Amino acid sequence: MGFFNRVSPKVMLLGLAVASAVCLGAATESQAHQPQQVMTEESQSDRQGDAKNIRGSFVLENVTKSPQTLRLLIPRSDSYSFKVSQQKLNLQPGEKVEVEYGGGIFQDGKWQVNFEVELLGEEGQLAGRHTVDVYYRVEGGKFELSNYEKLFLAADERDPQLGDSFKVLKDDGSIRPAPESHIKRPSMEELMSLEKLDREAIFQIPTESQGGEGSDDPRKPDIRLERPELQVRPEPQIRPELRTRPEWRLPGQLNFVQSGAELTKSFAKEPILLAQASTTQASGRFSWKGLDNLSHRAFGWRVRAWQKRNGSWKIMDEDWIQADGRWQLSFPRRSGEVKFQYIAYNRFFKPQKSNGDTYRWVGPSRSSISANHNEGSWIADTSTGAARGLGEIYDEGMDLWSKLYWTGGINPLRDKAIDVIFPNTSYDCGDGSGVPWSCASTSGKIWMIPSHAGRNGVMQHELAHQINYEYWNNQRPPGAGGSHNLTDCFTPGLALLEGFANFMVFWTQADRGTAPSSGFDFAIENPSFACDDPLNRNESWVASAFWDLHDTRADGQDNLWFTHQGAVPGMYLRSGMKNSMADFHSTYRNAANSNHRTIIDRIFRQNKIIN
Numbered sequence: 370m371g372f373f374n375r376v377s378p379k380v381m382l383l384g385l386a387v388a389s390a391v392c393l394g395a396a397t398e399s400q401a402h403q404p405q406q407v408m409t410e411e412s413q414s415d416r417q418g419d420a421k422n423i424r425g426s427f428v429l430e431n432v433t434k435s436p437q438t439l440r441l442l443i444p445r446s447d448s449y450s451f452k453v454s455q456q457k458l459n460l461q462p463g464e465k466v467e468v469e470y471g472g473g474i475f476q477d478g479k480w481q482v483n484f485e486v487e488l489l490g491e492e493g494q495l496a497g498r499h500t501v502d503v504y505y506r507v508e509g510g511k512f513e514l515s516n517y518e519k520l521f522l523a524a525d526e527r528d529p530q531l532g533d534s535f536k537v538l539k540d541d542g543s544i545r546p547a548p549e550s551h552i553k554r555p556s557m558e559e560l561m562s563l564e565k566l567d568r569e570a571i572f573q574i575p576t577e578s579q580g581g582e583g584s585d586d587p588r589k590p591d592i593r594l595e596r597p598e599l600q601v602r603p604e605p606q607i608r609p610e611l612r613t614r615p616e617w618r619l620p621g622q623l624n625f626v627q628s629g630a631e632l633t634k635s636f637a638k639e640p641i642l643l644a645q646a647s648t649t650q651a652s653g654r655f656s657w658k659g660l661d662n663l664s665h666r667a668f669g670w671r672v673r674a675w676q677k678r679n680g681s682w683k684i685m686d687e688d689w690i691q692a693d694g695r696w697q698l699s700f701p702r703r704s705g706e707v708k709f710q711y712i713a714y715n716r717f718f719k720p721q722k723s724n725g726d727t728y729r730w731v732g733p734s735r736s737s738i739s740a741n742h743n744e745g746s747w748i749a750d751t752s753t754g755a756a757r758g759l760g761e762i763y764d765e766g767m768d769l770w771s772k773l774y775w776t777g778g779i780n781p782l783r784d785k786a787i788d789v790i791f792p793n794t795s796y797d798c799g800d801g802s803g804v805p806w807s808c809a810s811t812s813g814k815i816w817m818i819p820s821h822a823g824r825n826g827v828m829q830h831e832l833a834h835q836i837n838y839e840y841w842n843n844q845r846p847p848g849a850g851g852s853h854n855l856t857d858c859f860t861p862g863l864a865l866l867e868g869f870a871n872f873m874v875f876w877t878q879a880d881r882g883t884a885p886s887s888g889f890d891f892a893i894e895n896p897s898f899a900c901d902d903p904l905n906r907n908e909s910w911v912a913s914a915f916w917d918l919h920d921t922r923a924d925g926q927d928n929l930w931f932t933h934q935g936a937v938p939g940m941y942l943r944s945g946m947k948n949s950m951a952d953f954h955s956t957y958r959n960a961a962n963s964n965h966r967t968i969i970d971r972i973f974r975q976n977k978i979i980n
């Protein structure tokens with residue numbers, strides 16, 4: 370065994386974290402953190418050697434006030450395989466346990482090996498997740514211990530002229546396409562039409578409730594309204610026909626898609642088979658390669674045409690990339706070199722490096738292009754390198770925005786696009802620990818650590834905080850910030866804000882007739898693992914209360930739901946800031962049909978909000 374290289378993230382990263390906190394003016398901001406029940410106290414590994422025989426260990430600490438049961442999943446892929454010394458362990462509050470691992474990596478390359486840890490409640494239900502990420506570089510069958518910065522943040526190949534872009538990969542069919550998102554996606558013009566929907570529009574969301582006595586019989590509740598979402602998304606078209614009306618668009622309401630002419634540029638474009646000599650019509654398709662090594666359509670990315678004029682590059686046209694990855698641009702036909710550039714940003718959120726640069730890719734230079742130019746199909750590689758994980762977080766944001774469009778009737782846009790600083794390898798979210806983490810600030814910034822990019826729901830959780838801040842004028846209840854977890858009791862304000870953000874992940878992704886668990890962070894229908902004394906102070910129970918107001922599934926005393934899918938988040942957002950979930954009891958009670966009000970009481974009672 371080689372000699373150990375002890376890595377203590379707390380000590381190593383402290384200097385960086387302090388520096389960036391000062392730069393970001395964090396003292397004046399309020400952050401909402403991702404929940405954390407378990408911490409990786411330190412990890413160590415052989416520094417180098419035979420890649421078929423790698424050994425190391427990490428120390429896990431229970432940072433909650435309750436005992437935790439942990440189950441470790443074994444990292445295994447076509448390229449590597451590891452074993453751990455203990456697969457199931459119990460940790461008392463504050464207790465630390467060292468887990469040893471050993472295994473091998475059978476292929477050269479840069480490797481992030483994730484040891485996924487599931488936390489389990491007493492009834493065996495999912496009560497949280499944790500990831501231990503370790504990094505190795507393998508060359509010629511020899512490994513070297515590394516870290517995220519060294520492996521992935523090294524300089525990549527760039528185009529210095531077009532704003533420092535990555536180079537695209539040709540989509541030659543060798544990267545298999547991923548399955549379509551199960552969340553229906555509108556055209557970008559339809560999505561942008563939400564911008565016209567002012568904040569007051571959420572007051573029009575109907576609050577009619579359904580269910581009540583007799584609805585907990587075996588007959589399923591009427592889920593007619595849910596049907597459109599359960600369908601597999603049809604292959605979208607570049608100029609979508611006007612499809613199913615979104616749930617929130619009331620009869621007689623202004624049709625923004627047709628009226629917002631300035632936003633519907635490509636929507637209004639006519640297919641041009643014989644272009645006029647004076648115009649270039651360009652089209653193409655763009656995708657991103659994900660952590661799953663599959664190609665995904667670059668829905669909601671931006672495409673730009675650049676042309677060299679008198680020695681310098683000028684933007685000729687730009688537009689959105691649609692849900693099927695297709696795009697179209699048109700610009701005056703002139704001579705001169707042309708390039709197409711693809712940028713991962715939109716009006717809702719803007720991923721960026723810690724220096725503020727957006728993520729951009731550039732295609733090959735064309736010395737001349739025809740009047741009807743087909744640029745072909747290209748891919749941004751976000752499976753490795755400095756943009757590793759970007760595709761996943763971007764797509765999660767687009768799913769939330771799409772769901773808000775189809776069923777919420779809630780405009781999520783802040784005055785300025787939300788700055789998503791990714792990957793965050795230095796900022797500890799102001800908690801003083803020195804350990805980088807993910808969080809959202811009232812100043813409109815989100816920080817995402819690398820290991821959260823592949824964790825389902827983190828991006829949607831943080832975006833939900835931003836939507837919350839926007840509708841509450843960036844006010845937060847007292848004591849709502851700082852580190853927290855799914856298990857313990859905290860302030861009622863923290864439980865409220867975090868519970869809402871947790872709920873919105875389920876609201877976006879889960880069928881409201883189910884008890885979702887796998888693929889998410891915890892079992893929202895059964896958070897009995899969580900603190901319920903005192904009442905009204907735990908984020909998992911708050912999320913569960915929101916879910917019971919929204920779901921059509923009967924459990925316990927809950928056989929009620931608000932009919933409109935935007936009603937539960939809509940009423941929360943439009944109420945303005947309140948200090949706790951208990952304060953929302955009367956809000957939902959008064960909104961429900963009068964014969965349903967005692968069921969609202971029961972929902973708040975069974976979710977440990979009120980007595």
Ligand SMILES: [Zn+2]
Binds near residue numbers: 401
């Ligand atoms: Zn949060």
